[in-house]
Amino acid sequence: MEEKDKRVHFRTCPLCEATCGLEIHTEGNKVTAIKGDTLDPFSKGYLCPKGFHLDKLYSDPDRIKKPMIRDGNTWRETSWEEAFEEVKRGLQTIIKKDGRDAVASYLGNPNVHNLAGMLYVPILLRALGSKNRYSASTMDQIPKQLTAEWMYGSDFSIPIPDIDRTNYFLVLGANPLVSNGSLMTAPNMRKRIKNIQKRGGKMVVIDPVSTVTAKAADEHYTIIPGTDAYFLAGLLHTIFSEGLEDLGRAENYVNGLEDLKQALNDFKIEELSLTCGIDVHIIQKLAREVAKTERAIVYGRMGTCTQTFGTMNSWLIEVINIVTGNLDKEGGVMFTSPAAGSKNAGGKKKADRFGRFHSRIRKQPEVLGELPISCLAEEIETPGEGQIKGLLTVAGNPVLSAPNGERIEQALSSLEFMVSVDCYLNETTRHANVLLPAPSALERSHYDLSFYQLSVRNIAHYSKQVFGLPEDQLDEWEILLQLAAAVMDEELGVDPVRALDDYAVMQLIKKEQRNENSPLSNKDPAEIFSNLSHRRGPERMLDFLLRTGEYGDFFGEVPSGLSLTVLSEKYPHGKDLGPLKSRLPQVLTTISGKIEMAPSLLMKDLTRLKGKRDKNADHLLLVSRRNLQSNNSWMHNIKELTKGSNRCTLQMHPNDASRHHIEDKSMVSVESAVGKIEVRVEVMNDVMEGVVTLPHGWGHDLDGIQLEQGRKNAGVNSNRLSNDRMIDPVSGNAIFNGIPVSVSRCDTNKDVVG
Numbered sequence: 001m002e003e004k005d006k007r008v009h010f011r012t013c014p015l016c017e018a019t020c021g022l023e024i025h026t027e028g029n030k031v032t033a034i035k036g037d038t039l040d041p042f043s044k045g046y047l048c049p050k051g052f053h054l055d056k057l058y059s060d061p062d063r064i065k066k067p068m069i070r071d072g073n074t075w076r077e078t079s080w081e082e083a084f085e086e087v088k089r090g091l092q093t094i095i096k097k098d099g100r101d102a103v104a105s106y107l108g109n110p111n112v113h114n115l116a117g118m119l120y121v122p123i124l125l126r127a128l129g130s131k132n133r134y135s136a137s138t139m140d141q142i143p144k145q146l147t148a149e150w151m152y153g154s155d156f157s158i159p160i161p162d163i164d165r166t167n168y169f170l171v172l173g174a175n176p177l178v179s180n181g182s183l184m185t186a187p188n189m190r191k192r193i194k195n196i197q198k199r200g201g202k203m204v205v206i207d208p209v210s211t212v213t214a215k216a217a218d219e220h221y222t223i224i225p226g227t228d229a230y231f232l233a234g235l236l237h238t239i240f241s242e243g244l245e246d247l248g249r250a251e252n253y254v255n256g257l258e259d260l261k262q263a264l265n266d267f268k269i270e271e272l273s274l275t276c277g278i279d280v281h282i283i284q285k286l287a288r289e290v291a292k293t294e295r296a297i298v299y300g301r302m303g304t305c306t307q308t309f310g311t312m313n314s315w316l317i318e319v320i321n322i323v324t325g326n327l328d329k330e331g332g333v334m335f336t337s338p339a340a341g342s343k344n345a346g347g348k349k350k351a352d353r354f355g356r357f358h359s360r361i362r363k364q365p366e367v368l369g370e371l372p373i374s375c376l377a378e379e380i381e382t383p384g385e386g387q388i389k390g391l392l393t394v395a396g397n398p399v400l401s402a403p404n405g406e407r408i409e410q411a412l413s414s415l416e417f418m419v420s421v422d423c424y425l426n427e428t429t430r431h432a433n434v435l436l437p438a439p440s441a442l443e444r445s446h447y448d449l450s451f452y453q454l455s456v457r458n459i460a461h462y463s464k465q466v467f468g469l470p471e472d473q474l475d476e477w478e479i480l481l482q483l484a485a486a487v488m489d490e491e492l493g494v495d496p497v498r499a500l501d502d503y504a505v506m507q508l509i510k511k512e513q514r515n516e517n518s519p520l521s522n523k524d525p526a527e528i529f530s531n532l533s534h535r536r537g538p539e540r541m542l543d544f545l546l547r548t549g550e551y552g553d554f555f556g557e558v559p560s561g562l563s564l565t566v567l568s569e570k571y572p573h574g575k576d577l578g579p580l581k582s583r584l585p586q587v588l589t590t591i592s593g594k595i596e597m598a599p600s601l602l603m604k605d606l607t608r609l610k611g612k613r614d615k616n617a618d619h620l621l622l623v624s625r626r627n628l629q630s631n632n633s634w635m636h637n638i639k640e641l642t643k644g645s646n647r648c649t650l651q652m653h654p655n656d657a658s659r660h661h662i663e664d665k666s667m668v669s670v671e672s673a674v675g676k677i678e679v680r681v682e683v684m685n686d687v688m689e690g691v692v693t694l695p696h697g698w699g700h701d702l703d704g705i706q707l708e709q710g711r712k713n714a715g716v717n718s719n720r721l722s723n724d725r726m727i728d729p730v731s732g733n734a735i736f737n738g739i740p741v742s743v744s745r746c747d748t749n750k751d752v753v754g
C-alpha cells in the first residue's frame with residue numbers, strides 16, 4: 001500500500017444520539033483504526049464500543065450492495081432501472097386500484113441519523129400522498145413531541161436538560177450510561193454526571209431496575225412500572241400544597257395553571273404513594289429538593305414514554321420544571337438554538353397537529369402527521385375500503401421493534417407489494433418484493449440535523465464521506481427521490497432526481513422568503529438558487545439551512561456567518577456555538593402565544609389516576625433494557641459486538657425466582673396476553689421484585705434472512721410479548737414497560753439458546 005493512500009478522516013458517529021466525533025484512519029478502501037476525536041469540541045475523544053466498530057458495518061459481507069427482487073422465496077440481484085420499474089409497477093397498481101392511502105410507509109429510527117432521511121423522506125412521503133404514515137416515533141418519543149406541540153407550540157420545542165450547569169438531576173426511566181442519552185444529546189454522560197457531583201450537586205434515579213445509571217447516582221428509588229404519573233403527581237401536589245412554586249422566567253407566559261392546581265388538589269399523596277411504591281416522605285423530600293435547589297432538572301425518557309401514562313408523564317415533567325422556575329434557565333431545561341433545521345421559533349400556529357384524521361379500524365387519532373405503529377397490523381389485515389395493500393419501509397425493522405412482532409410479521413407476509421430501503425435482508429425486509437440497498441454510514445456525508453436540535457450545547461458538525469460510493473451504488477437521497485418519482489403521476493422528464501431536488505430547494509427558498517424578517521425576503525429567489533448551484537443533494541439543502549439559520553451568513557448579508565463551506569473547511573472537528581441560551585417567549589408558537597399548562601386531553605386523562613390499578617398477583621411486570629453493544633435490532637451481525645455471554649436473557653429477582661421454582665440460568669417460558677417465548681433466565685438482585693426485564697431487537701433465527709453472524713446468537717424477539725392493543729391512550733404510543741407476563745419453568749428445560 002502506498003503511503004499516499006493513508007488518510008485520517010474526522011466525522012461524527014451516526015449510530016446514536018450522542019454524536020461523538022471519530023478519528024478514522026484509512027488505507028485505500030480499508031479502515032485501519034477508529035479512535036475518539038480528541039479535538040471534537042463536544043465529545044473530546046469519547047466514544048463507545050459501537051463507534052469503535054463502525055467500520056464493521058461497512059465491511060460486513062452480509063450488507064446488501066445491489067438492488068434485489070424477490071420471486072417467492074428466492075432473491076435475485078438486478079439493475080437499479082429494473083428495480084425502480086418494478087417498484088413503479090407494484091405500487092402504481094395498488095394506487096390505481098385502491099387509492100394512495102392503500103400504500104403505507106414505515107420509517108425506522110436510522111432515518112433521523114441520516115441527512116437523506118431527514119431531508120428527502122418528507123419529499124417521498126408528499127409524493128406518495130398517503131395518510132397511512134407510520135414510524136418508530138410512536139414506539140418511542142411521540143409523547144414528548146406531542147406534549148411540546150401542545151404546551152409550547154411545536155413538537156421539536158422540547159426543553160433539553162442543561163446538564164453541564166445543573167446542580168440536581170432527577171432522572172426517570174432513562175439509562176443514559178448505556179443508551180448514551182436520548183432527547184439530550186450529550187457525549188460522555190458518565191463524565192457529565194460526575195461533574196455534577198464534583199460541583200456538589202446530585203443525581204437521583206427513579207427506575208424499577210438498579211441500572212448502571214442508577215448505580216452511578218447519589219440516590220436510587222425503585223418504582224412500580226407504569227406508575228410514574230402517580231409519583232410525578234405526588235411531587236407536584238407537594239410543590240403546590242407547600243407553596244414551593246416559583247415560575248421564574250416562565251411567570252408571565254403561562255396559561256391554565258390555576259385549573260391544573262385545582263385538579264391536583266383532589267389527589268391524596270398517600271394514595272399516590274401507595275400506587276407507585278415510593279414512600280410519602282421520599283416524594284416530599286424530592287419535591288422540596290427539586291423546588292429549592294438553585295438549578296434543578298427533572299428528566300424522563302423511554303421508561304416514562306413507552307408506558308400507559310406516556311404523555312401524562314411527559315406533561316407532568318414539563319409542569320414540574322416550569323413551576324420550580326427551571327424552564328429556560330441555566331442549569332434547568334432549555335430550548336436549543338440549532339444552526340440548521342427547525343428554528344423552533346417565530347409566529348403562531350393555527351392548529352395543533354393532532355386528531356385531524358383517524359385510523360380506520362381503531363379510530364385512533366393522528367398524531368403529528370402519522371398514525372400509531374400499534375395500528376399498522378390491523379390496518380393491513382382488515383379487509384374493506386381503505387385497507388393497506390402496499391408498504392414502503394425505509395430503515396426500519398418493525399418485525400423486531402414493534403409491539404406484537406409476530407402479528408406484524410404475518411401482516412407483512414399478506415401484503416400485495418412491499419418495498420424496502422435498507423442495508424440488510426433481515427426479519428422485516430425479507431418480506432419486501434424489492435429491496436434497495438442503502439449505502440453504509442462511511443459512504444455518506446453527515447450532519448446531525450435532528451440531534452443538534454436536542455443537544456445540551458449548540459453544536460454544528462459536518463462530516464464528509466469517508467469513502468466514495470461504488471460506481472453502481474446510488475446515494476440514499478437519490479434512491480428516495482427515484483422512489484418519489486415512481487409513485488407520482490406527473491412526468492418529471494429525463495432526470496427526475498434533479499427535477500425533484502431542484503424543486504425542493506426552491507420550496508425551501510420560498511419558505512424562508514415568506515418570513516418578512518428574513519434578510520432574504522426581498523431577494524430574487526432565482527439568484528439565491530443560482531448561488532447554491534455548485535452543490536446538489538443534501539449538501540445543497542444543508543448549505544441553505546445553515547446560511548439562513550441562527551448563525552447563518554445569509555448569502556453575504558452577515559459576513560461572519562456560517563455556511564457549509566465555512567463549517568467544513570474551517571471546523572473539521574465541529575464548531576461549538578456555546579451553551580444553551582434563554583429563548584422565552586419567542587420560542588412559543590402556541591395559538592395563545594403562552595405555555596399551555598393544562599392541555600384539555602391531558603386534564604381529562606388525570607381522571608385515570610383516580611381509578612384503581614388492577615393487578616393480577618401472579619403476573620410479573622416486564623420492562624425493557626438496553627445494552628451498550630446493541631443498537632435496537634440491527635447491529636447483531638457484528639462479531640466484535642456480539643461475542644461473549646448471551647445478552648438476550650430474562651432478568652428476575654431471586655424472590656420471584658424461588659416463588660416460581662426457577663433456577664438461575666435455566667430456560668423459562670414467558671407468556672403475555674399476545675404471545676409466548678422461551679428464554680434463559682438470569683436471577684439477580686438488580687431487578688425490583690415483581691419485575692422482569694428483557695432486551696429488544698433479538699430473534700434473528702427466521703428463515704430467509706441474510707445475517708450469518710446474527711443467526712449464531714439469535715436470541716428471542718421480546719416484542720412477541722408486547723401488546724399492540726395496549727397503548728398510551730392519549731398519544732397512541734406503544735407500551736414496552738409494565739407488560740403483565742407470567743413466567744414458568746420450561747417443561748423440558750432443554751438447552752435452547754435464548
Ligand SMILES: Nc1nc2c(c(=O)[nH]1)N[C@H]1C(S)=C(S)[C@@H](COP(=O)(O)OP(=O)(O)OC[C@H]3O[C@@H](n4cnc5c(=O)[nH]c(N)nc54)[C@H](O)[C@@H]3O)O[C@H]1N2
Pocket residue numbers: 107108109110114136139140302394395396397398400401402421422423424426438439440441476624625631632633634695696697718719722736
Ligand atoms: N420491547 C421494546 N421494543 C422497542 C424498544 C424498547 O425499548 N423495547 N425501543 C423502541 C425504539 S426507542 C425504537 S427507536 C425502535 C426502533 O425501531 P426500528 O427503527 O424499526 O428498528 P431498528 O432496529 O432501529 O432498525 C433499523 C433498520 O434500519 C436499517 N438501517 C440502518 N442504517 C440504515 C441506513 O443508513 N439507511 C437505511 N435505509 N437503512 C438503515 C437496519 O438494517 C434496520 O433494518 O424500536 C422500538 N422497540
Ligand SMILES: Nc1nc2c(c(=O)[nH]1)N[C@H]1C(S)=C(S)[C@@H](COP(=O)(O)OP(=O)(O)OC[C@H]3O[C@@H](n4cnc5c(=O)[nH]c(N)nc54)[C@H](O)[C@@H]3O)O[C@H]1N2
Pocket residue numbers: 016017109140172173174175176178179180181182206207208209211223224225226227228301302303304307623624625626627628629630631632737738
Ligand atoms: N446501547 C444502546 N444505545 C441506544 C439504543 C440501543 O438500543 N442500545 N437505542 C437508542 C434509542 S432508539 C433510544 S430511543 C434511546 C433510549 O434511551 P433511554 O431513554 O435512556 O432508554 P433505556 O436505556 O431503554 O432506559 C429506560 C429505563 O427505563 C426503566 N423503566 C422501565 N419501566 C419504567 C417505569 O415504568 N418507570 C421508570 N421510572 N423507569 C422505567 C428501565 O429499567 C430502563 O432503565 O437509546 C438509544 N441508544
Ligand code: SF4
Pocket residue numbers: 013014015016017018019020046047048049050051052180187
Ligand atoms: S455513544 Fe453513540 S455516537 Fe458515540 S460512539 Fe457510541 S454509538 Fe457512536
Ligand SMILES: [Mo]
Pocket residue numbers: 109136140
Ligand atoms: Mo428510539
